[in-house]
Amino acid sequence: MVQSLKAKLRRLPRGTDESPLRKTGRTHFGRWLVMERLCDEDGKPSSDELTVPYLLFTANIDGDEASYLSVLVERSQDDMHEIWSHCIGYRYAGDDAGLVAYLLANRIRTRLFFTPYPTATVQKVASAVNLRKAFIDFAVRSDGIAAADLRQNFFDWYRRQPGEVTC
Amino acid sequence: MTEAPSGSVRSNDRRPAGETAPSGVAGHDTAMTLWSPVRWWGVPLLRLGLFVIRHTGLTLPMLRKLSFIDYARWALVKEFPRVGEPQGKDPRRRHHMMFESNFNGTWNQYIEAFAQVIPLNIKLFWGSSINFPGPLPTVPLLAWVHRHHFDVQYFDTAVDTATATVVMSALALEEKLRAFARDSEGLDAEAFQRAYHTLLREAEKDL
Numbered sequence: 145m146v147q148s149l150k151a152k153l154r155r156l157p158r159g160t161d162e163s164p165l166r167k168t169g170r171t172h173f174g175r176w177l178v179m180e181r182l183c184d185e186d187g188k189p190s191s192d193e194l195t196v197p198y199l200l201f202t203a204n205i206d207g208d209e210a211s212y213l214s215v216l217v218e219r220s221q222d223d224m225h226e227i228w229s230h231c232i233g234y235r236y237a238g239d240d241a242g243l244v245a246y247l248l249a250n251r252i253r254t255r256l257f258f259t260p261y262p263t264a265t266v267q268k269v270a271s272a273v274n275l276r277k278a279f280i281d282f283a284v285r286s287d288g289i290a291a292a293d294l295r296q297n298f299f300d301w302y303r304r305q306p307g308e309v310t311c
Numbered sequence: 312m313t314e315a316p317s318g319s320v321r322s323n324d325r326r327p328a329g330e331t332a333p334s335g336v337a338g339h340d341t342a343m344t345l346w347s348p349v350r351w352w353g354v355p356l357l358r359l360g361l362f363v364i365r366h367t368g369l370t371l372p373m374l375r376k377l378s379f380i381d382y383a384r385w386a387l388v389k390e391f392p393r394v395g396e397p398q399g400k401d402p403r404r405r406h407h408m409m410f411e412s413n414f415n416g417t418w419n420q421y422i423e424a425f426a427q428v429i430p431l432n433i434k435l436f437w438g439s440s441i442n443f444p445g446p447l448p449t450v451p452l453l454a455w456v457h458r459h460h461f462d463v464q465y466f467d468t469a470v471d472t473a474t475a476t477v478v479m480s481a482l483a484l485e486e487k488l489r490a491f492a493r494d495s496e497g498l499d500a501e502a503f504q505r506a507y508h509t510l511l512r513e514a515e516k517d518l
Contacts, residue, residue, distance in 0.1 A: 153464035159338070165467045173381060173413050175335075175342055175466040182407065183458045185348055185441040195399035198391060200344070200461075202411055204382055233394030250392040252409070255361040258374050259382040260479055266469045272481035273473045279488065280518055283511065291504040298507065302492050 146197050149230040150178055156223060164220035165203065170212055172259075172266055174203035176227070199231055201247075206265045209251070213244045275305055335463045338471020340381060341418065344461045345410040349387070353439020354406045357387055360435050376428055379421070381413040381468075381475045385436065408440060415474040422456055423449045484517040 153176050157163050165171040180197045205212045217224045217240045228234050228243060236242035261269070282301050286294055335342040349357065363369060374380065386409040414421045426433055426446035433446040444451035473481065491510045495503050511518075 150464050156465050158465065158467040159471055163467045166469060171467075171469055173340070173342075173466075173468045175344070175463045177344060177461050177463040177465075179346070179461055182346055182348070185458075193404070196397070202344075202384070231394075232396075232398050250394065252386050252388055252392070254384050254386050255358070256365050256385040257382070258380075258384075260375055260378070260380070260475060261482055264478075264482055269473075269478055269482070270470050272485045273470055273478060275488070276477070276481035276484050276517070279484065283518070291500040294507060295498075295500045295503040298503075299492070299496070302488070 167219040170206040172204040339415045339474045342466045345459045347440035347459045349406045379415040383412040480517040
């Protein structure tokens with residue numbers, strides 16, 4: 145069962161628009177990993193044992209957990225049900241809301257979270273990165289041109305930029 | 312879990328033949344997940360310390376100095392959520408600190424930078440973890456990290472073409488461009504050109 149789950153996770157698309165995490169439009173980062181044992185540092189019996197393996201899913205997201213999980217399950221229904229069907233307590237085939245409730249009931253509380261850009265959404269990050277690249281290209285092309293052309297070219301370029309950039 | 316240098320913990324996570332890309336890497340980002348056992352006296356200290364940092368922002372400016380970190384997360388875990396049989400009753404287990412982070416670069420670079428830039432924070436977070444060797448020197452620290460790290464089977468990021476530093480620069484540049492476009496619209500060509508060159512100087516570190 146564990147090997148089947150690991151194989152399923154490794155087969156998931158990533159780095160493309162087919163990635164189940166990218167399909168949500170709200171995932172900055174996300175991961176799945178299987179924990180089969182904890183590292184025993186002191187040799188004392190049972191202090192670090194796991195009775196069963198655990199599947200850990202973590203994600204940095206925009207918005208609240210409940211609506212995020214609903215979107216994740218809805219947009220990658222088959223994959224999400226197949227992944228969590230490997231887990232004890234899963235009995236939600238065809239029941240997206242049930243799966244979301246199951247996931248919410250199995251959360252671990254984060255005590256401290258740090259990110260250097262806490263208020264930027266996924267869309268804002270993506271558009272800012274694209275805008276930066278576009279402006280670098282513009283600045284290189286515009287080096288040394290006449291003042292009148294520079295002004296016209298800048299505003300022509302600026303008004304063509306997609307997203308939140310408006311003039 | 313990765314194999315410790317001493318061989319005391321062996322990984323059964325064998326990557327299938329043909330899979331060459333590490334699953335813990337997406338674009339510029341590397342994923343790290345650590346679970347470390349915490350001594351009993353460390354639990355209330357960690358709860359207090361993490362609470363204080365969370366509500367005062369203390370030490371976060373130091374974390375921002377590590378500009379290659381996309382994020383970091385800390386959790387204290389005693390019991391896993393119960394779903395019923397055949398999960399079984401967990402033995403009496405000590406608390407574990409879960410630490411998770413994404414960063415740009417290699418593990419060695421990340422751990423060494425952490426240890427050298429914020430050694431006191433490292434001691435706060437992991438000083439009560441069993442057999443924690445301390446932030447410096449970094450060789451035993453790296454070995455300890457490897458013992459407690461879990462390989463990911465799947466990791467993805469929304470924008471894998473940009474490092475954390477680039478994202479911060481891009482967000483800062485966007486604000487500057489908005490302000491510039493708004494403030495320069497009424498300028499004649501000569502004044503616009505001067506303002507544009509000022510923008511380039513001020514935004515140089517963001518480009």
